[in-house]
Amino acid sequence: MGLTPEPNKDEEVVGDLSFDPKGMLDADDGAVLTRLAQLVDAVDPVPSDLVERSLFAITLAGLEADLMEAAYLDAPLAGVRGAAAAARADDTAPAEAKTITFTHDSLTVMISLSPSTGGRVRIDGWAAPAAGLDVELHRPGADVVTVASDEDGRFSFDSVERGRASLVVRRTDGGGGAVSTPVIEL
Amino acid sequence: MTGSREALPDVDGPGLTLGDRAAIALTEYREGNHQALGELVREATPLLWHTVRAQGVDHDAAEDVVQSTWVALVRHADSIAEPKAVLKWLLVTAKRAAWEAVRKHRDDEKRRTELPDDSPEHPMALPAKDPLPDDEVLREERDRILWMSLQKLPGRCQELLRLVSLADRPDYRYISAAIGMPMGSIGSTRGRCLAKLRTILDEQGDFSWA
Numbered sequence: 001m002g003l004t005p006e007p008n009k010d011e012e013v014v015g016d017l018s019f020d021p022k023g024m025l026d027a028d029d030g031a032v033l034t035r036l037a038q039l040v041d042a043v044d045p046v047p048s049d050l051v052e053r054s055l056f057a058i059t060l061a062g063l064e065a066d067l068m069e070a071a072y073l074d075a076p077l078a079g080v081r082g083a084a085a086a087a088r089a090d091d092t093a094p095a096e097a098k099t100i101t102f103t104h105d106s107l108t109v110m111i112s113l114s115p116s117t118g119g120r121v122r123i124d125g126w127a128a129p130a131a132g133l134d135v136e137l138h139r140p141g142a143d144v145v146t147v148a149s150d151e152d153g154r155f156s157f158d159s160v161e162r163g164r165a166s167l168v169v170r171r172t173d174g175g176g177g178a179v180s181t182p183v184i185e186l
Numbered sequence: 187m188t189g190s191r192e193a194l195p196d197v198d199g200p201g202l203t204l205g206d207r208a209a210i211a212l213t214e215y216r217e218g219n220h221q222a223l224g225e226l227v228r229e230a231t232p233l234l235w236h237t238v239r240a241q242g243v244d245h246d247a248a249e250d251v252v253q254s255t256w257v258a259l260v261r262h263a264d265s266i267a268e269p270k271a272v273l274k275w276l277l278v279t280a281k282r283a284a285w286e287a288v289r290k291h292r293d294d295e296k297r298r299t300e301l302p303d304d305s306p307e308h309p310m311a312l313p314a315k316d317p318l319p320d321d322e323v324l325r326e327e328r329d330r331i332l333w334m335s336l337q338k339l340p341g342r343c344q345e346l347l348r349l350v351s352l353a354d355r356p357d358y359r360y361i362s363a364a365i366g367m368p369m370g371s372i373g374s375t376r377g378r379c380l381a382k383l384r385t386i387l388d389e390q391g392d393f394s395w396a
Binding site: 028071072 | 223224227228231232235236239245246247249250252253254256257260261290294324328329332333336347348350351352380383384387
């Protein structure tokens with residue numbers, strides 16, 4: 001009796017359903033993995049525009065701007081705007097402002113996205129420390145739009161078409177390198 | 187092996203794996219042809235996404251990690267010593283960035299919870315590592331059983347099986363390197379994980395998987 005293999009020992013299980021790295025999977029192994037791949041994708045699908053955003057980010061990589069890190073701060077707003085947060089589920093409610101903070105070394109840029117007319121988006125931004133900054137808005141297939149920050153570090157784009165976009169921030173005096181936000185979906 | 191790969195245009199010869207195509211894409215990118223890289227981004231983004239998500243990175247941050255991984259690739263295109271290992275490079279880069287994102291997130295949470303007016307009854311939730319599938323996704327009983335059986339495996343086995351299910355078999359060595367499993371043991375480790383899963387599945391009843 002003492003020699004009876006423990007059924008849950010790895011080696012014993014493998015003995016029965018061994019996978020030889022150089023061998024072939026049996027048909028059920030392959031089918032289970034294929035099904036699993038479909039479930040993995042269905043349970044946590046890749047965001048639909050992630051590929052397009054990545055492709056646009058690659059085209060901006062030539063700008064030699066350091067990537068800023070983003071923190072998405074829509075969670076604190078959700079408590080204040082319960083109804084809007086609830087409406088978010090249907091994805092058709094652009095009424096809620098979204099705030100994103102980007103950081104790189106000592107520079108912090110916060111932007112707030114809110115609806116503009118005609119389904120477009122207004123971007124209000126604030127950079128700290130408040131040096132003179134040029135802020136470029138890059139969008140796929142569109143000309144770059146540049147605005148300057150005011151003395152308090154504020155800047156805005158009044159009416160921007162929805163879609164993928166990235167901001168590139170440069171100091172007006174040419175000091176320091178350029179930094180860019182990740183490509184975001186407006 | 188997966189549905190998504192079947193949908194790809196048949197530009198690759200038979201026997202070329204994702205890892206091979208990644209190497210070709212990098213080589214062509216260095217030579218000024220960017221098209222293959224675009225195709226690689228389309229094909230490999232799901233694997234990067236799930237690699238990053240497996241580290242517990244929340245949804246928004248994971249999108250940025252994947253994006254920055256691709257940016258890092260083109261920035262380092264000329265300095266990657268071994269184009270053949272570019273898939274491994276991508277996975278390792280994504281995983282490290284994911285750890286960094288998780289670490290930052292935890293630091294931020296800690297700072298936040300140290301604020302005196304923060305309510306202890308509402309601690310900020312950590313990102314869900316295993317999002318609960320809703321009934322829509324797991325319509326078939328077979329899928330529910332598969333998913334629940336997967337949850338019974340040790341965490342590393344779960345991660346391994348999820349990722350290898352998305353890859354071509356000869357690329358497993360890159361995945362093993364990326365998730366920190368000893369090289370050379372990936373086949374047998376995977377075999378053990380898969381065998382455990384099969385055992386659990388068999389206990390649930392007689393289902394036809396093929």
